[in-house]
Amino acid sequence: MIKPHSKIKGVNRTLIERIRIIQEELPESHRAYTDKYFIRSREILAKDGYNPWIRYQVFIRGGPMQLRGVNEAVAIVDKYSKLDDSGGQIYFLPEGSIINQVSSKEPVMILEGPIQELIELETMYLGALSAGTSGSPDLLSIKDEASRIVQAARTKPVLYFGARHFHYTLDEIIADICRKAGFAGTSTDIGAMAWDGEGSGTIPHALVLAYNSTLEAAIKFNTYMPEYVPRIALIDTFNREIEDALRVASVLKGALAGVRIDTCGENEPQGQNEYKELHIPKLTVEEENKYLYGHGVTIAGVWALRRALDEAGFEDVELFVSSGFNASKIEAFVKADKFYKRCYGNQLFSAIGTGSVAPGCVFATSDIVAIYDETRGVWKPRAKVGRGYTPNPKLIPFYNPRRRENV
Incomplete structure (x- = not known):
């Protein structure tokens, strides 16, 4: 008090x-x-x-x-x-x-x-x-948007990361709406009660900034967290998505389960310039303009990161995407994932974290x-x-x- x-x-x-x-x-x-x-x-x-x-x-x-x-x-x-x-x-x-x-x-x-x-x-x-x-958010609209997100994701697991977007008293309710829509889990313990589990999540930007190092934060996580918690490193804090992902993968080796890219809207993801001419079959003109190239988490940026990991021998390191993944963005990324797998035999990305279930808020x-x-x-x-x-x-x-x- x-x-x-x-x-x-x-x-x-x-x-x-x-x-x-x-x-x-x-x-x-x-x-x-x-x-x-x-x-x-x-x-x-x-x-x-x-x-x-x-x-x-x-x-x-x-x-x-x-x-x-x-x-x-x-x-x-x-x-x-x-x-x-x-x-x-x-x-x-x-x-x-x-x-x-x-x-x-x-x-x-x-x-x-x-x-x-x-x-x-x-x-x-x-x-x-x-x-x-x-x-107050419209819970019916959230229900509809959550369903659209799961439908757009197809077989990709989707985690609900939207607790910070709503009042804490609604977290359990909205998480349950997402569970019923087909989401795989959520980030808070109160929300995860809908799945009879606990919240999930690994490294935030705050931990990376505390140590002023993507690698050091990943090492500390690996040192102090129990073995059952997957080692998923956040790699966009310093806008060196590819460099930091490769550095962490090289040091943690088999302990690293995956990396998460969450590039903010102020930045362009590292490496995307190499794929400015990338053509994804069935991607609409609108999807190309919004999601292929530019600021934030883009298809070209994720493509560049996945190629760098694969070419360095880290094909088994999973790639998780977050930041503004509404249904339309997910649909575009799923098209790109299908094409990447056809080209290289690997997934472009493995799962999605999103809190974008309430358009207009x-x-x-x-x-x-x-x-x-x-x-x-x-x-x-x-x-x-x-x-x-x-x-x-x-x-x-x-x-x-x-x-x-x-x-």
């Missing part, structure tokens, strides 16, 4: 009381509602004795809109962390602010503190922001953008390529001013 001294200018007693009321309604623990890879990441960091101070930046992509859900997001971070005790800070825009009037990615929150205090909380606070700003995103240098007493840039720190002077601090104020 909020401590009595956690009041500063800009955070009045009324807001403190509202947040206290919200916290009384929150579950005792956040962990069941958290994407599994964040739970595993904190376990790795704790076992490794590594707890650097980091800065998260939160934004909601899109045009001008009214920000809602930020009070609940603040309540979640305060309740489930010890930021106040550790000297951390929550910066936020007030509830009801009009955002993205100048930039489509205006920061709505900045979180600063020890990574072990924050890394497990992203799913819930993003869900609060997304749900508050978007409003806005989604919040959180990225690590800096790490604190204790020796020099300054924040140093540490971010996914294309997602650097953007100062926002309109943000107000929640706790009393700290020694690690924005630099």
Whole structure:
């Protein structure tokens, strides 16, 4: 709960009381509602004795809109962390602010503190922001879209990775809708109850950025995680998808089950330029324009990555795709997979992770953008390529001013 001294200018007693009321309604623990890879990441960091101070930046992509859900997001971070005790800070825009009037990615929150205090909380606070700003989702539309996704995927397993897009109270319901549609699993324990199992997930960008190395994060995962958890390395953080995939495969060798590509929309995947003239039979003009080449996870980018792995002797390393995989994108990728298999005898990709089950909703995103240098007493840039720190002077601090104020 909020401590009595956690009041500063800009955070009045009324807001403190509202947040206290919200916290009384929150579950005792956040962990069941958290994407599994964040739970595993904190376990790795704790076992490794590594707890650097980091800065998260939160934004909601899109045009001008009214920000809602930020009070609940603040309540979640305060309740489930010890930021106040550790000297951390929550910066936020007030509830009801009009955002993205100048930039489509205006920061709505900045979180600063020890990574072990924050890394497990992203799913819930993003869900609060997304749900508050978007409003209640249409569950019938989600049901229809989930069915379209499974139908488009054909025989490819699909995992539901959308917990952060919706309020935590809906996670179990939406996960069950996805199970009934034919999804193979989900990322949270509360959602995985629909499958009588547990959430799945391995490495997030946050763990890679904590160690500032795709390879080091994969090694730590391999060192500390139980053998039954598949070793699937995330390889797009630094926009070196091919280089980092080959490096991890060369070091982990047979221990590596697969790699996941999740290239963000700000970047073009490494190697896709070699396949600009790639022609996929039966791909429509619209599909070519949207999915063959460009930014994010593209067919040409995945094709280049798969070819590089195969040519280096890593044909058995599976390739998992995520990032914006709605039904139409999946359908295009499945066509490419069929052609790749015809050409080379291997799958282009093995499975899909997606949360794109609610067309029209806005989604919040959180990225690590800096790490604190204790020796020099300054924040140093540490971010996914294309997602650097953007100062926002309109943000107000929640706790009393700290020694690690924005630099």
